[in-house]
Amino acid sequence: MADDLVKIRIISDVNAYLERVxxxxxxxxxxxxxxxxxxxxxxxxxxxxxxxxxxxxxxLARNPKATLLDSGGTVxxxxxxxxxVYADIQDRGGVIKPKSxxxxxxxxxxxARVPGKWPRxxxxxxxxFLKSKKGNLLLVKTSALKRGDIEPQxxxxxxxxxxxxxxxxxxRAAAMAGVKEIVGGRIRVAISKAxxxx
Numbered sequence: 600m601a602d603d604l605v606k607i608r609i610i611s612d613v614n615a616y617l618e619r620v621x622x623x624x625x626x627x628x629x630x631x632x633x634x635x636x637x638x639x640x641x642x643x644x645x646x647x648x649x650x651x652x653x654x655x656x657x658x659l660a661r662n663p664k665a666t667l668l669d670s671g672g673t674v675x676x677x678x679x680x681x682x683x684v685y686a687d688i689q690d691r692g693g694v695i696k697p698k699s700x701x702x703x704x705x706x707x708x709x710x711a712r713v714p715g716k717w718p719r720x721x722x723x724x725x726x727x728f729l730k731s732k733k734g735n736l737l738l739v740k741t742s743a744l745k746r747g748d749i750e751p752q753x754x755x756x757x758x759x760x761x762x763x764x765x766x767x768x769x770x771r772a773a774a775m776a777g778v779k780e781i782v783g784g785r786i787r788v789a790i791s792k793a794x795x796x797x
Contacts, residue, residue, distance in 0.1 A: 623789035629670045632677035636665035638781060639774045640679045646770035659683060685704035692763025702755035704738065711752040718753060726752060 640663045647660040662683045668676040677785075688695065698701050706712040718726055718738055726738045731750070736755040743750035 604728040606745050612749050619793040623792045624786065627785040627789040627792075628675055628782075629667070629781045632670070632675055632779045633665070633667055634785070635778045636667070636677035636679055638777045639770070642774040642777070643679055643767070643770040646766045646773065650764050650766045650769075657684060659689065662686060688763075690763055690765060690767045693762050694760050696758045702736065702757060703759055704753040704755055705759065706753055707751050721752075 637656040643663045644660050647663075651659070662681045663679050664681075665679050666677060668678055695703065704718050710716075724741055727737045727741045729737045729744075729746065729751075731751075732735055737751040738753040738755065740752060
């Protein structure tokens with residue numbers, strides 16, 4: 600009879616401990632997911648800056664955002680999201696075609712590369728069409744033509760093939776060790792908290 604009482608007491612203690620571990624683990628895993636997503640966000644931003652060192656990627660590098668997707672129930676998840684239209688094609692590569700115009704305007708000069716400046720935003724008659732010797736259609740400064748100079752600002756293309764840079768895969772690989780450490784650390788904290796409250 601006494602043995603049965605001891606067994607019941609041990610089983611009860613183990614069950615109570617496992618419940619405490621489960622409750623602590625639940626809380627710590629949510630924090631681990633937030634911390635891990637922030638770590639991956641940082642690695643992704645760093646990888647983008649290293650992949651495109653010449654600049655012009657400020658918006659792409661600022662775009663990744665760590666997000667807790669689901670923190671309730673048995674399944675919890677977080678992610679790093681990017682909502683820029685060109686983020687995927689910069690990563691995987693592909694062909695870009697114009698949607699609402701006949702040609703893509705590819706900037707050729709620093710003046711044409713100013714963020715937000717496109718052929719439509721130039722003043723009236725500032726640009727004119729010219730065909731190059733190679734057959735490329737160019738937008739050149741009208742004032743330069745009047746002086747006898749040619750200052751191509753844009754080359755017009757029906758489509759452009761972009762080579763993928765694979766920055767997401769590299770960032771994921773760089774972040775993995777840190778993610779494992781973050782999750783493992785939070786699990787250790789949960790077990791430690793459960794022991795203290797025992």
